[in-house]
Amino acid sequence: QVPLVESGGGLVQAGDSLRLSCAASGGTFSNYAMGWFRQAPGKEREFVAAISWRGGTTNYAESVKDRFTISRDNAKKTVYLQMSSLKPEDTAVYYCTADLFGRTSSASYDYKYWGQGTQVTVSS
Numbered sequence: 001q002v003p004l005v006e007s008g009g010g011l012v013q014a015g016d017s018l019r020l021s022c023a024a025s026g027g028t029f030s031n032y033a034m035g036w037f038r039q040a041p042g043k044e045r046e047f048v049a050a051i052s053w054r055g056g057t058t059n060y061a062e063s064v065k066d067r068f069t070i071s072r073d074n075a076k077k078t079v080y081l082q083m084s085s086l087k088p089e090d091t092a093v094y095y096c097t098a099d100l101f102g103r104t105s106s107a108s109y110d111y112k113y114w115g116q117g118t119q120v121t122v123s124s
Contacts, residue, residue, distance in 0.1 A: 001113070002032065002098050002113040003024070004022055004096045004098060004113055004114065005025075005115055005116070006021070006095070006096045006116065007020070007022075008020040008118060010121070011121045013122070014086060014087055016122070017083060017085075019080055019083070020036070020081040020120070021078055021080055022036075022079045022080075022081075023077060023078050024078070024079075025077065027098075031053055031101055032098040032099060033051065033053050033098070033099045033101070033103060033104060034050065034070075034072060034097070034098055035047070035098075035105070035111055036049050036070060036095065036096060036097070037094070038093065038095065038120075039095070039117075045095070046061065047108070048060070049069075050070065051104060055074070064083075064090075068081060068082065068084070069081070079096060083120070086122045087122060088122045088123065088124045089122075091120060092120060093117040094117060094118050095114055096115040097111035097113060099112060099113075100112065
């Protein structure tokens with residue numbers, strides 16, 4: 001088991017920045033590829049970003065490329081999602097997820113462990 005706890009969500013205005021954090025406990029964090037997904041009301045969960053277990057490879061959804069940055073600190077067992085130039089359409093619950101020795105997959109079924117999510121609301 002790899003419990004994941006997200007934090008950092010909130011209500012911001014369009015154009016603002018926000019940083020999400022996801023802290024892991026249990027397991028060997030550095031062995032897990034980490035990802036962020038999001039789900040807006042009435043929509044399916046969608047891929048946002050992922051980072052390899054060593055941090056050398058990242059993958060982004062086209063909709064967030066050049067605005068969001070995923071990073072990790074293996075010593076702190078934490079993965080981050082720095083979000084800038086936020087838009088109302090970024091409003092969603094953001095979920096952190098982990099995949100043992102995984103690659104930076106954009107498919108939710110590749111990830112075994114999921115956090116409870118943190119709400120991000122962007123007002124126009």
